[in-house]
Amino acid sequence: MLILITRPKYEIATVFCHSWTSLIIEDAKNRGIKIIDDLEKRKASRKNIESYLKKQDPSIVMFNGHGNSATIFGHDNEPLIEAFKNSALLKGKDIYVRACDSGKVLGPDAIKAGANSFIGYKELFRMWTQEDDFLRNPLKDPLAKPFFDSSNQVMFSLIKGKEAKDANEDSIKVYRKLISQLLTSQSENFFILSDLYWNMQNQICLENSNK
Amino acid sequence: MEKEELKDEIVDLVIARLQTIPSNASLHVGNEERGFNVNELIEQVRNRTDIGEKFIDSQLSFLRSLKDLPIEEDVNFNY
Numbered sequence: 572m573l574i575l576i577t578r579p580k581y582e583i584a585t586v587f588c589h590s591w592t593s594l595i596i597e598d599a600k601n602r603g604i605k606i607i608d609d610l611e612k613r614k615a616s617r618k619n620i621e622s623y624l625k626k627q628d629p630s631i632v633m634f635n636g637h638g639n640s641a642t643i644f645g646h647d648n649e650p651l652i653e654a655f656k657n658s659a660l661l662k663g664k665d666i667y668v669r670a671c672d673s674g675k676v677l678g679p680d681a682i683k684a685g686a687n688s689f690i691g692y693k694e695l696f697r698m699w700t701q702e703d704d705f706l707r708n709p710l711k712d713p714l715a716k717p718f719f720d721s722s723n724q725v726m727f728s729l730i731k732g733k734e735a736k737d738a739n740e741d742s743i744k745v746y747r748k749l750i751s752q753l754l755t756s757q758s759e760n761f762f763i764l765s766d767l768y769w770n771m772q773n774q775i776c777l778e779n780s781n782k
Numbered sequence: 783m784e785k786e787e788l789k790d791e792i793v794d795l796v797i798a799r800l801q802t803i804p805s806n807a808s809l810h811v812g813n814e815e816r817g818f819n820v821n822e823l824i825e826q827v828r829n830r831t832d833i834g835e836k837f838i839d840s841q842l843s844f845l846r847s848l849k850d851l852p853i854e855e856d857v858n859f860n861y
Contacts (some may be wrong), residue, residue, distance in 0.1 A: 582816065671813060694836075702808050768847060
């Protein structure tokens with residue numbers, strides 16, 4: 572199993588994604604799984620991602636960053652993967668995109684182009700943060716934690732060798748557990764519930780029936 | 783009640799809920815480069831912008847879901 576990850580880091584949302592993805596990288600390393608490259612910050616470029624996808628053979632690719640229905644963006648909003656343009660590079664791979672909207676157009680296009688699976692979001696990905704207090708240490712942000720514990724679970728499960736639909740289901744279970752905890756506790760952070768629920772409802776898993 | 787009046791009441795309800803959120807919390811949604819603080823979210827909702835409308839929709843969607851959400855037992859997941 573080989574893993575490729577993009578982690579741009581150029582504004583607040585990507586700073587948080589960058590930090591929380593470090594837990595996935597650490598988990599992979601602890602399991603002895605090779606990360607082909609951690610394309611972080613400026614390395615999250617189109618040139619690099621295309622080169623690695625063409626020349627290496629990652630079985631799992633995770634994209635962090637911003638997106639729209641047909642595009643995943645890298646550092647400084649450079650388009651990395653675009654539907655109907657270079658999505659064929661995703662052929663044979665399990666893809667997880669932690670970005671907005673790409674589940675709408677890019678996801679189905681990636682499957683049609685031969686990707687094994689595509690887990691992403693069909694609406695805007697949301698997260699609450701206390702960025703003024705935790706921008707330098709996002710892993711300590713209690714508002715952000717539920718959004719990343721639930722979404723990180725996709726990769727934790729893929730890394731364990733699970734099929735995409737099972738990895739997605741594991742993630743959904745984490746969402747439901749966290750939602751249940753917030754509903755039944757006296758937590759002052761209950762206001763994040765509707766947005767956590769939104770992400771859960773809009774997380775989709777597409778699988779290639781021809782794999 | 784007219785649909786527009788109902789919508790006004792819903793907007794007022796969402797704004798009232800927003801006003802209970804700590805001022806140091808920010809919501810990141812979409813491709814904005816920084817989060818919306820509570821006052822900015824209230825303006826988005828009050829002005830019924832695209833962001834505001836989606837925020838209202840998500841609040842209503844969650845409230846409607848409450849009757850269906852089971853209380854989960856401890857789920858033994860490990861990663």
